[in-house]
Amino acid sequence: MLKSSTTTAIVVIHCCGALFIMNEKLIQSKIDELRTVLEQELPNTAVSFEIIFTGTGTHQRIEHKQPEQLKRQSISMRNVKGEFIR
Secondary structure, X not given: XXXXXXXXXXXXXXXXXXXXXXXXXXXXXXXXXHHHHHHHHOOOOEEEEEEEEEOXXXXXXXXXXXXXXXXXXXXXXXXXOOOEOO
């Protein structure tokens, strides 16, 4: 049984017969760090970034939208950085 004096959420994952306990705050911190890096490194046309972890590896997908494409469709959209694509 886990006891905690704080209200921090704990994520418990069952994998390969073992229990892994991960602190949700730590996971969110690492996600925030990854977002910062992606905002700095992705091109201005990137509107989404997806990452999937599986038992055999990591898969990522980046979706791009070109300004000309959005103008033709009369769509306003922000990129991953939060800036409007112009």
